[in-house]
Amino acid sequence: xxxxxxxxxxxxxxxxxxxxxxxxxxxxxxxGLARDLFxxxxxGVGVIIAAFVAHIVINGIFATGFTAGEAALGIGAxxxxxxxxxxxxxxxxxxxxxxxxxxxxxxxxAAGFLAYLLTxxxxxxxxxxxxIKPAGVQEARK
Amino acid sequence: xxxxxxxxxxxxxxxxxxxRVAAAENRNVETYFSAGHNVAPWISALVIAGASLSGWAxxxxxxxxxxxxxxxxxxxxxxxxxxxxxVFFFKRLWxxxxxxxxxxxxxxxxxxxxxxxxxxxxxxxxxxxxxxFAGLQLAALSRLVVLLTAGEVSMPVAATLLSLVLFxxxxxxxxxxxxxxxxxxxxxxxxxxxxxxGFSLISLGGFGALNSGxxxxxxxxxxxxxFIVSGVVQFTAGAGREAAALHDxxxxxxxxxxxxxxxxxxxxxxxxxxxxxxSPRGIAAGQTWVMAGAFGGLIALCIACIGAAALxxxxxxxxxxxxxxxxWFGAWLFIGLLAGVQLMAGxxxxxxxxxxxxxxxxxxxxxxLDRRDTVNLPRIxxxxxxxxxxxxxxxTPVTLTVLASLALPLAFQLWTPLLxxxxxxxxxRPAAVTGVGFGIxxxxxxxxxxxxxLSFFGLDLPxxxxxxxxxxxxxxxxxxxxxxxLVSAFTQRRGFGEQALEARRFLxxxxxxxxxxxxxxxTAWSIALAxxxxxxxxxxxxxxxxxxxxxxxxxxxxxxxxxxxxxxxVAGLGLVWFxxxxxxxxxxxxxxxxxxxxxxxxxxxxHQREAERLRALVITAAVGFGLxxxxxxxxxx
Numbered sequence: 001x002x003x004x005x006x007x008x009x010x011x012x013x014x015x016x017x018x019x020x021x022x023x024x025x026x027x028x029x030x031x032g033l034a035r036d037l038f039x040x041x042x043x044g045v046g047v048i049i050a051a052f053v054a055h056i057v058i059n060g061i062f063a064t065g066f067t068a069g070e071a072a073l074g075i076g077a078x079x080x081x082x083x084x085x086x087x088x089x090x091x092x093x094x095x096x097x098x099x100x101x102x103x104x105x106x107x108x109x110a111a112g113f114l115a116y117l118l119t120x121x122x123x124x125x126x127x128x129x130x131x132i133k134p135a136g137v138q139e140a141r142k
Numbered sequence: 143x144x145x146x147x148x149x150x151x152x153x154x155x156x157x158x159x160x161x162r163v164a165a166a167e168n169r170n171v172e173t174y175f176s177a178g179h180n181v182a183p184w185i186s187a188l189v190i191a192g193a194s195l196s197g198w199a200x201x202x203x204x205x206x207x208x209x210x211x212x213x214x215x216x217x218x219x220x221x222x223x224x225x226x227x228x229v230f231f232f233k234r235l236w237x238x239x240x241x242x243x244x245x246x247x248x249x250x251x252x253x254x255x256x257x258x259x260x261x262x263x264x265x266x267x268x269x270x271x272x273x274x275f276a277g278l279q280l281a282a283l284s285r286l287v288v289l290l291t292a293g294e295v296s297m298p299v300a301a302t303l304l305s306l307v308l309f310x311x312x313x314x315x316x317x318x319x320x321x322x323x324x325x326x327x328x329x330x331x332x333x334x335x336x337x338x339x340g341f342s343l344i345s346l347g348g349f350g351a352l353n354s355g356x357x358x359x360x361x362x363x364x365x366x367x368x369f370i371v372s373g374v375v376q377f378t379a380g381a382g383r384e385a386a387a388l389h390d391x392x393x394x395x396x397x398x399x400x401x402x403x404x405x406x407x408x409x410x411x412x413x414x415x416x417x418x419x420x421s422p423r424g425i426a427a428g429q430t431w432v433m434a435g436a437f438g439g440l441i442a443l444c445i446a447c448i449g450a451a452a453l454x455x456x457x458x459x460x461x462x463x464x465x466x467x468x469x470w471f472g473a474w475l476f477i478g479l480l481a482g483v484q485l486m487a488g489x490x491x492x493x494x495x496x497x498x499x500x501x502x503x504x505x506x507x508x509x510x511l512d513r514r515d516t517v518n519l520p521r522i523x524x525x526x527x528x529x530x531x532x533x534x535x536x537x538t539p540v541t542l543t544v545l546a547s548l549a550l551p552l553a554f555q556l557w558t559p560l561l562x563x564x565x566x567x568x569x570x571r572p573a574a575v576t577g578v579g580f581g582i583x584x585x586x587x588x589x590x591x592x593x594x595x596l597s598f599f600g601l602d603l604p605x606x607x608x609x610x611x612x613x614x615x616x617x618x619x620x621x622x623x624x625x626x627x628l629v630s631a632f633t634q635r636r637g638f639g640e641q642a643l644e645a646r647r648f649l650x651x652x653x654x655x656x657x658x659x660x661x662x663x664x665t666a667w668s669i670a671l672a673x674x675x676x677x678x679x680x681x682x683x684x685x686x687x688x689x690x691x692x693x694x695x696x697x698x699x700x701x702x703x704x705x706x707x708x709x710x711x712v713a714g715l716g717l718v719w720f721x722x723x724x725x726x727x728x729x730x731x732x733x734x735x736x737x738x739x740x741x742x743x744x745x746x747x748x749h750q751r752e753a754e755r756l757r758a759l760v761i762t763a764a765v766g767f768g769l770x771x772x773x774x775x776x777x778x779x
Contacts, residue, residue: 008167009182009184009185015156016326016329019329020330027470027474030470031468031470
């Protein structure tokens with residue numbers, strides 16, 4: 001089987017996982033915020049984390065990591081949501097349930113992200129994942 | 143209003159992403175129609191199951207239970223009824239397709255029977271699915287868009303947008319896009335069904351509250367009919383002519399509706415997907431665990447829950463539920479529903495586009511069409527079919543409904559030629575052709591389309607739709623089977639063509655039954671017939687009272703027929719498993735044979751004959767149109 005085959009199949013699985021768990025988790029999280037129900041938000045966070053776990057399991061099955069696009073999308077979405085949360089917290093418009101829900105979402109995700117990098121790449125190479133060297137430097141090293 | 147466009151945009155982006163991936167993998171035009179016959183078996187299994195379910199289960203199945211109750215228990219067995227044709231045909235058709243290098247049902251019919259009539263008929267069925275069956279479901283979705291946006295998006299705009307997304311990914315990525323995206327769409331659709339059921343139950347206060355509501359309805363003499371099958375058969379003149387006593391959900395109505403459902407996996411759509419798959423290894427697992435198990439369970443449990451909730455509270459139908467949910471959940475479930483419909487619509491469009499150009503236009507009128515144009519012309523055809531569907535959704539919704547109702551029963555008429563190819567070697571070419579012809583007549587004469595056409599010409603039939611409460615699929619098959627048996631008996635000396643003989647020889651060698659399987663034949667017949675009799679046939683009468691206490695209470699905590707349906711869904715899953723694996727009807731093969739090399743032949747220049755055919759077609763169409771106008775003017779009204 002060609003290399004392209006399994007990657008496509010991996011992508012189909014990843015899309016399916018996020019279409020189901022990701023959007024359901026997001027819905028629960030938003031519902032919890034709208035109704036000031038911490039338990040519902042926590043359920044949403046749990047489902048989103050389950051989606052991440054499923055994604056990592058799929059990566060494990062296909063012996064690969066997150067693609068550059070997936071990492072960019074994930075970090076971008078995380079940054080945007082985090083910014084929204086910080087702006088909301090500074091503005092003082094959040095109920096306590098919303099505040100705890102936000103912390104619950106961002107805390108485990110940040111911790112999980114770091115744990116993933118450290119366990120997968122080690123302390124030193126984890127940093128290199130963000131340290132993109134210019135093409136000229138890479139060529140010179142070769 | 144924000145969430146639906148947001149999710150819609152995201153969905154459109156995903157479809158275009160997969161179209162781009164598919165187009166890049168297609169590289170040249172050769173793999174546009176069949177994805178290089180390299181679709182992974184598990185993807186194929188998901189796509190076939192998702193397309194079989196499409197949106198009808200939610201849009202039509204749940205609505206029927208919501209309005210008429212449990213009087214048509216065949217709906218609960220839809221997962222099994224949809225899975226059985228695949229168990230019968232897929233493995234053998236895949237083997238023939240691989241051996242003779244065929245990529246669609248039309249090509250199989252042409253190679254085996256050498257009948258252009260059957261090829262045209264299969265094309266008509268594919269077009270009906272693409273334009274009418276899919277169009278009807280897309281129209282329902284467009285109405286939901288209008289509802290969810292509080293009228294800010296009009297129905298024509300919604301229909302156009304939904305069709306544009308569909309057209310975009312089918313035209314760009316071809317069969318590969320339909321397959322890759324279809325797997326994601328199938329998962330989304332299944333999740334949407336589970337989601338709808340969950341929200342229905344939450345809205346009513348749980349499963350116990352749902353059944354309390356149903357029990358209250360059952361106690362009302364005016365509504366009690368919704369919980370029983372109204373007899374084995376009722377000899378009425380049919381819908382529109384004579385109303386049935388209580389309701390028209392008889393046991394025979396259930397059986398004939400199950401037959402209609404069994405048309406989907408005998409249709410050119412499902413077989414197109416099978417022939418695009420790289421191996422038959424996933425057929426047994428797909429039909430057993432995905433179609434009959436997972437999707438069948440969704441129907442028997444979740445669709446029934448959604449329908450029952452609407453029966454208790456009519457405001458909790460699919461549209462009512464969508465409107466009452468938070469916008470993010472509403473948008474998510476809507477996208478799931480859309481994914482299910484577009485999965486089937488995409489498969490139908492590419493099958494119909496290919497059939498029209500590659501299987502009809504090219505061999506008849508333009509044999510010198512090069513490969514690039516053989517792909518580009520169907521792309522135009524797909525665009526025209528999508529456009530026709532959108533126009534009919536807005537301008538002629540009644541005609542769309544009438545045509546849509548023909549798709550499944552007509553597809554079911556393909557069972558006899560398919561049985562002839564795969565199992566019953568004594569079905570001859572004249573028998574298959576004549577049988578299908580009579581089958582078509584049987585369907586048309588018991589469907590509103592045929593009745594309306596004849597009425598237009600001044601001939602009023604004395605019956606309406608589904609006379610004797612029997613669906614047109616069964617009327618058609620009764621005529622089809624009778625004629626096929628009779629003609630086969632008289633034409634046994636007629637030979638088959640070279641490719642048909644090769645297919646017969648190959649199947650005989652490759653899938654010869656082992657002694658252990660032969661010994662189980664009578665068991666298989668017995669349990670299959672018993673299942674049909676009890677789950678969807680006359681035995682449903684027992685289901686009316688099987689789980690009813692002496693005081694009329696429900697010992698299972700749910701209506702007797704629902705409990706009966708769930709019990710026979712589990713039994714049906716066992717039946718599909720038994721046939722697929724134990725009887726080896728769909729089980730994987732140890733090896734795969736090499737492709738057949740036909741003896742080389744001189745290619746004759748067909749240019750002159752093609753021009754003559756085109757001229758004859760134009761003249762025939764003009765004369766036919768003239769005759770229709772004259773007849774209508776003379777006798778019509």
